[in-house]
Amino acid sequence: MSPLASPPPGLLTATVLDLPAGSPGGSVELFLDLYTSEAPLIPARAFMLTPTAAPPRLPTGLELLPVAGKCLEGPGFGRYVAALRQALVAAIDASRIDVLHLQHLAFGATPALIRALPHHPRIALVHGTDLLFAEAHRDQLQILRESARAADTIVVPTGAMADHLLRLAPQLDRRKITHIPWGIPDQLLATPPPRPPRTSASHLRLLYAGRLTAEKGAETLIKALAPIQGVELSIAAPRAQFHALAPLLQRAGVRARYLGWLRRPQLWKTFTEHDVLVMPSTTLEAMGLVALEAQACGLPVLYQPVPGLNEALAASGLATDFTHPAALARDLDRLRTTPGLLSSLRQAGYANAARYPLSVTAADLAELGRQLTLNPPSPAPQGHR
Known part of the structure; x- marks a missing residue:
């Protein structure tokens, strides 16, 4: 049409x-x-x-x-x-x-x-x-x-x-x-928030943004991150759902910075303050709008290639397997140490998001x-x- x-x-x-x-x-x-x-x-x-x-x-x-x-x-x-x-x-x-x-x-x-x-x-x-x-x-x-x-x-x-x-x-x-x-909103594609310069690359700043229901895979993410060094996790989610996740975070020894449930402009700015959006969905995503909005803000996406999400993102994001900690650790290390990888994913993300006004x-x-x-x-x- x-x-x-x-x-x-x-x-x-x-x-x-x-x-x-x-x-x-x-x-x-x-x-x-x-x-x-x-x-x-x-x-x-x-x-x-x-x-x-x-x-x-x-x-x-x-x-x-x-x-x-x-x-x-x-x-x-x-x-x-x-x-x-x-x-x-x-x-x-x-x-x-x-x-x-x-x-x-x-x-x-x-x-x-x-x-x-x-x-x-x-x-x-x-x-x-x-x-x-x-x-x-x-x-x-x-x-x-x-x-x-x-x-x-x-x-x-x-x-x-x-x-x-x-x-x-x-x-x-x-x-x-x-x-x-x-x-995703045309105004976001036309005028994404500016990305501040990265002052230190010692840690990879990961962001989880969305509901914390079972099919979104947050528990899988927490368990897989437990043994991995060199990453910082922030979570933007409904408050009650984050509190329900807190005992698992404590048992796994994963420290997560809670950002609250952010309104859209706040979320878009938050995208610019992180290095990678993680999407560990376990079963199905209709399309993964949060991933597309992150890409429009220059945030690369690391995702579980479930139906729907793999179609919307394909090679514009980096697919991984959150159910295998060793695979996740390998891909996070690639993102942290491979010269130009985050930059190339950022450019691919911009181009992919632009397909969906x-x-x-x-x-x-x-x-x-x-x-x-x-x-x-x-x-x-x-x-x-």
């Missing part, structure tokens, strides 16, 4: 992410990047859940749904979806909406939005967590399959995500799937919406309970 594509005048999207406002994660940042601000890339009625504690500041254009009781399975899940639907019906004038963007194929927001606006074209955006939770929860697998049938088009950021989805939903027509890579992601999604509104699909089956 052309990166110059734009929605026809008045095209308005309805979309919901059923996480509390202020939640961490790449999917949340992408959602806010696309649908909120004074002049959003995609004009939308964009909703998240009301948090128990108010977030510091709501982005312009983000609306909150006062729905509690989020769950993943059992009778409570049905009640939660019904409450979400009721809140959406009360909040949205269906006659003003042109297209639905279904965030995730699993969880509650997608069935609730389909039920609230049953006659609108549907574009589903697949993220990593919906696939992982569908593997772990039978009810979520059923929702994923029903959502995939009900969607008119399913957008995946990498081929690995399409392959994983088809393993979970083998009856799905592959022709429904469209590949649109996620993107968010404006192109938004334009391609808008073009999908334009196609669906100009050529309305046949009524989709209503499979949700």
Whole structure:
């Protein structure tokens, strides 16, 4: 699709992410990047859940749904979806909406939005967590399959995500799937923060940035770093998750500097103050937006080549095996001692990040919406309970 594509005048999207406002994660940042601000890339009625504690500041254009009781399975899940639907019906004038963007194929927001606006074209955006939770929860697998049938088009950021989805939903027509890579803010690509000069190269400054959930591989990273000398580790993560990791850090004898959960501009500046971003993900990454943002800031990426991440980074980062401490030690030593290696990875990272401007992601999604509104699909089956 052309990166110059734009929605026809008045095209308005309805979309919901059923996480509390202020939640961490790449999917949340992408959602806010696309649908909120004074002049959003995609004009939308964009909703998240009301948090128990108010977030510091709501982005312009983000609306909150006062729905509690989020769950993943059992009778409570049905009640939660019904409450979400009721809140959406009360909040949205269906006659003003042109297209639905279904965030995730699993969880509650997608069935609730389909039920609230049953006659609108549907574009589903697949993220990593919906696939992982569908593997772990039978009810979520059923929702994923029903959502995939009900969607008119399913957008995946990498081929690995399409392959994983088809393993979970083998009856799905592959022709429904469209590949649109996620993107990072154009302003970051245009004006990355300056990198201060490196005053000492005695230690390699490693940065872990992101959630500390099991699939992100932080425990594997800590165990592998325990015997390695000559590195300094900083962690930018949600505070409660870091505190939960603290006993493992103590047992392993790994000293880590905790940076807090950083807002985007703070994180981008932090990228410039480190030598390597470490990404020890264990199973699947939708795309690895934090790695692309790090590359845009001149920070080389050392990563586990899991599906999705190996596609987005390939040779622009350095693949390693965090599950084998000797392999990790060898690659960290290469980064520390090989002349020009960090510099060449930095240049490769800049070039790779430049392939993924968010404006192109938004334009391609808008073009999908334009196609669906100009050529309305046949009524989709209503499979949700």
